[in-house]
Amino acid sequence: MILRTKLFGKTYEFPDLRVLMGKANEEKSGDQLAGVAAATTAERAAAKHVLAAVPLWALRENPVAPYDQDEVTRLIHDALNETVYNEIKDWTVGELREWILDDEHESNDLQRLSSGLTAEMIAAVTKLMSNMDLIYAASKIRVVRHCNNTIGLGGTLSSRLQPNHPTDSPEGIRAEIYEGLSYGSGDSVIGINPVDDSYASVARLLDMTYDIVQTWKIPTQTCVLAHVTTQMRCMQNGSPVGLVFQSICGTQKGNESFGISVGMLDEAYALARKYCYPTGPNYMYFETGQGSALSANAHHGWDQLTLEARNYGLAKRYAPFQVNTVVGFIGPEYLYNSEQIQRAGLEDHFMGKLTGISMGCDVCYTNHARTDQNNSENLAVLLTAAGCNFFMGVPMADDSMLSYQSTSYHDTAALRRIFKLRPAPEFERWMEELGLLKDGRLTRKAGDPTLFLSR
CATH class of the missing domain: 1.10.220.70 (lyase)
Known part of the structure; x- marks a missing residue:
């Protein structure tokens, strides 16, 4: 040729x-x-x-x-x-x-x-x-998935409540969860990135978040974003797991650098279908991002967009509830400025949707990249217009554990109002029952986490 x-x-x-x-x-x-x-x-x-x-x-x-x-x-x-x-x-x-x-x-x-x-x-x-x-x-592409609730329906926009804490303090995480819920964040998942990846710590966080979901009868799912082997051990020992998470790469060599293989993911998927507490049938959660294969020297000389597309081809095997491109997280070595981050976010979202997976985006950046919060908000608006399934909900858009900038509880609420979108339908009904939402709009009760101190 x-x-x-x-x-x-x-x-x-x-x-x-x-x-x-x-x-x-x-x-x-x-x-x-x-x-x-x-x-x-x-x-x-x-x-x-x-x-x-x-x-x-x-x-x-x-x-x-x-x-x-x-x-x-x-x-x-x-x-x-x-x-x-x-x-x-x-x-x-x-x-x-x-x-x-x-x-x-x-x-x-x-x-x-x-x-x-x-x-x-x-x-x-x-x-x-x-x-x-x-x-x-x-x-034009709608990918609808169900775990404990439904994501991806037309007219909806969901949010992952990300209550990270620099010491994995259960009290601090609980307070962040309550605040996020009060703004309507969390219908995608309540998902914690743990500082401590040990079995005991992860099991403790799984129990704590599940207790909140059960106490308040919240129609959502929970996840602790530890290595998949730790989550597998938790499932086998009876911990309440909602979604099973893993970061993935587009080549075998890249996945080996993450300590995973297709066989391991197959085993995790089988355990999820057996032990996860939601009704399903979609139980998996993957995160990706342009540059991950290159950072592991596992790109085989190819460009980072093509490697990212292969991430989605791998994810599709497991019919995931959601996949999240953490678009600006790896740093300016891979996406230098706001223009490159914006382009990559739009590329990743389209490629995921065309692959046939439920696609969201962590519209984010590290503090040494040539961008700012205004540019992140621009990308969030563009992705909402593109039909993105979910964004992150981080207190004040500033992750105190991962030390990067993302989107806040307020951002998803604002995007829903601008585009006349609503939370996942099951979650919306729950918010209405608590008086946090009426006719698709947040009420005066919204934003007050003390509501959740009454039980």
Whole structure:
């Protein structure tokens, strides 16, 4: 296959799809760090032009890592709907883009199409899309999942209540949970990132959060975001687990750096279906983020967007209740400024939705990145327009344990009002019963955590 074009009198030739995919990506500091980025805007435009003419079958035959050497490649390819793939394999990437953006093709059409796409195909078409293309295409796709409540329904926006504490203080975490609940945060999950990943500490936090849910009859699920092996031990010993969490990577080597494998995730999934207390059937929660494979030197020389698409191909195997791209968390080495973080957030959300998973976003940044809270709010607005399933709810948007900036309890409440959205329906009814919400609007009681001190 000749990967060559002439642009403004200059010939651009790319030796293989790996190089072409990297140079067709929008500017990212991580791709520059990896040595796969376009040197100029003209070279990037030329790469996009060439990529648009690449047939989809070529991307299946040239995955990031060879089929016989990488279990993530194998599971993505083995799960492919061969009937759908054979219908579209001769399309070019440009033709795939036009089909996705066609007004006639809605959520069901796009979900059927996704069953015949590999992660590399999804990454390729993403590179050809503008920001508005990504918003429009993602907004057409609805992925609805159920655990103890329902996420992803049209007209709703959910929030993960993230009550992290620098010492895992149960009293401090409980106070943060009460405040978040009073603003309508927590219908996605009450999820704690623990400082102490030990079994005893994680089990104690699981018991504490479950007690709150049971006492107040809250239609949500709980999770302590420890390593999956710790959560597996908790389930086997009778701790109340709502969602089973794990960070994942797009290659076998990357997952090994996290201390996980497909076999381990399969085992965790089986335990979740047996022991998790919600009704289900969706019990898994994964987190991802562009740059994770590169940071582990597990990217096989490919760009970070393509590796991120493979994360979603892996996640799909487990029908997760939710997947969260922690878009600015890894740092400016991978996403340097607000423009790059914004682009990555829109890319990740679209790729997750097109893969067929319930997608949310931690709209966040580290304090040494070239961005600020206003730019985070801009991205949250864009993602809400794109149909994002959930955001984070962090006290004052400033995580006191992870030391990064995210979105607050107030932010999700404001986005619901701006876009006329509501919490998950089961959670909305619960809020109405407590007098926190009426006709979709927060009441004067909202924001007062002392409400939860009466029991």
